[in-house]
Amino acid sequence: MTSLLIKPIIEAKLISMEDIVESCDRTPTPAKRRYSPIDEELVGLQDDAERIHRHLTRGTKELDVISIVGMPGQSKTTFVRRLYNNPSIVSHFDVRVWCSFSQTYNVGKLLLEILKQIIAGKRVIVGGRSMADMLRKSLMRKRYLIVLDDMWEIKAWDVLRSSFPDDRIGSRIILTTPLEQVARELKYHSYPFHLRMLDGEESFVLWQRTAFQGEICPPELLEVGWLVTRECNGLTDLIIMIAGSIPKKERRDPKSWLKVARELRSQSFEESLMKMIQSSFDRLEDHLKCCLLYMGLFPKGYEIPVSDLLKWWIAEEFVQTIDTLKLEETSKSCLYDLVDRYLITVTETRSDGEIKHCKVREEVHDFCSRKIREEKFMQLVVPYNPHQPAVDTDEQRKCMYIHDIMKNEYSSDKAKSFEKTQGSLEFIAHPKFSIPHRTNLYPLLNDFTLIRVLHLLDMYLESSWATAFQSLTHLRYLAIFVKELDFKWLSHLLHLQTLRVRSSYTMISPAIWRMAKLRHVDINEFSITWEENERVNFVESSEIVLYNLKTLGMFYMSVADMTPNFWGKFPNLEELKLHIDEFGDVPDDSVLSIKLDFPSSLKVLSLCDIFLTDEIVLTIARLRQLETLKLSEIYLTGEKILDLNDNEFPVLRVLKLHHVFMIRWICSNASSSFPLLETLVIKSCSKLEEIPYSFADIEALQFIEVIKCGKSVLESALEIQECRREESNFQVQVSYKD
DSSP states (O other), X not given: OOOEEOOSSSOGGGSOHHHHHHHHHHSOOOOOOOOOOGGGGOOSOHHHXXXXXXXXXXXXXXXXXXXXXXXXXXXXXXXXXXXXXXXXXXXXXXXXXXXXXXXXXXXXHHHHXXXXXHTTTOOOOXXXXXXXXXXXXXXXXXXXXXXXXSOOOSHHHHHHGGGSOOOSSOOEEEEEESOHHHHHHTOSSSOOEEOOOOOHHHHHHHHXXXXXXXXXXXXXXXXXXXXXXXXXXXXXXXXXXXXXXSOGGGTTOHHHHHHHHHHHHTSOHHHHHHHHHHHHHHTSOHHHHHHHHHHTTSOTTOOEEXXXXXXXXXXXXXXXXXXXXXXXXXXXXXXXXHXXXXXXXXXXXXXXXXXXXXXXXXXXXXXXXXXXXXXXXXXXXXXXXXXXXXXXXXXXXXXXXXXXXXXXXXXXXXXXXXXXXXXXXXXXXXXXXXXXXXXXXXXXXXXXXXXXXXXXXXXXXXXXXXXXXXGOTTOSEEEEEESEEEGGXXXXXXXXXXXXXXXXXXXXXXXXXXXXXXXXXXXXXXXXXXXXXXXXXXXXXSSOOOTTOOXXXXXXXXXGGOSHHHHTTOTTOOEEEEEEETGGGSOHHHHTTOOOOOOTTOSEEEEEEEEOOHHHHHHHHTOTTOOEEEEEEEEOOTTTEEEOTTOOOTTOOEEEEEEEEOSEEEOTTHHHXXXXXXXXXXXXXXTOOOOOGGGGGOTTOOEEEEESOOHHHHHHHHHHHHHTTTOTTOEEEEEXXX
């Protein structure tokens, strides 16, 4: 079994730590920007997309396989992604699943990946049933769309096909492949569809859009632009990679593009593509090279959650800055830089336009895999041998990576339990797949004492986990799924920056207040239980201040604890998920008099299960840095009216209302109350009559989503859309589904 070693800097001799800090500090704070997945930016092929759309939503009621055939570089995956994310496709199918193949695929893992997407994150317990049988039963009587991306052979299909029931309700399977033979052999009703090359005009438009990010090509570059795109022969991937290979400051220089055109003319497609990627990589600063190669350790096609990725980069110390409070902003800037160079693609965005998931481009992943070996970014770690000299500890820090095709290479006796198990063993300290319950992970951890990132939310840990983790003192990021947690079990993790826990019971001990490097605490539910005099000692102590803490939740608090002195212990807190406890014990006639306090530094506030009084609304409005407000399970007194006429939220950009039990919403001047609001999401507000029409006057508003609300709310959202119909960047999405 092989382990991977991560070097903080590819070649330490190339750049000093001072240089890294200086270069990171030069990275500007990322401006608020709205990304869209790259598949939405694909130029041309609209007629082809409409044709496949008809095959998906009309035609035979029997199960059908639609094969998309095209050579590497034609963006088959991008083409299908656009269809997969089309709102009409999303609403047409009950279940959608995306499954990417690789050259070393494992059928069991493919079945598990599909199954996990269908059951929406619930834990998979195989028991005595086969995975194929579980998958089949989960799909029965559902109209499903399954995408099998980049299939090169039909062997896997013989196992997978029995898992896809045909209930004659219009289910579909989309297959992408470069091989005509594979498409022919898997034909059901529809003939294979051959993706065409882009024509000259489409190629130029795509180059212009990617190189100048939506702006029109400068006149002095028109001729050379046509010359460059003509040499690309209509290959989408090559056009995109060329656009990203030239630094922004050089993209208006005709000489740069002319040089590219000459190189294209003398090389094959594969040579040209690799040269463009190499050029882009060479121009990256060293910390960006580390960030990209780190992403290359994930399986090809894996969609990486950005919120985790940014924290992993920080934990591995790829991202550094003198002002540690700006690490997250700097990390996000690194992500933007890689996206803007078209080395990674955005596969999913949040409702506010921020990136939710991304992946390394397929051809870039191949490049990274080779570069990882060349630069020794990963190294084979030999099991401990007392007769060999010790290795320097800096060379033993590992990013944990156990792959099923590598497991036989690992000769440690401590890992033999792994070789006897079935199922997936692949994870990079953050598993893509569940590991069988019977797998004994703990002995293996003895070989990973210097690991910094350990993400095991998909794996339920038995009660002995706390003992097994005692030696992992270098952890910066820890995400675990356990039955119970007492913070004193983690008090030795003095370098811990991020703690994510899924647990049925969490005990907060005074140890948490001593973990000064904590930045993000994300626990499904936890509350503070104060011992005698502990509350007073905490509030009055001048030594207990968590300056680095930026995220805290889901936090159960009593009204009595919500004081300025308490929040003063977290002076830089930006995101708070809060369940205010003890409201249920407050008499109805006393609810209106309750006053709360929130940290003034908040940018994101999530409130759950509270009575929303005028006083509380006013308190929230006083948070002058608040950008996102999420209200869930919210009750109102009296006539259930939410009146915001006298309140202003000057920098609020995202407002989400979920199960807010109100009937009327009064806001006669929304452009004054929410001048910068970009996103409004209303979900399961069953009693609400309508959205105030004044929201149509908010110039910044770009997106309204209404889910499982009354017909009148949907109609009011559509009325606002009609008022803004001439604005191409304004969208309204309504749905009765979750």
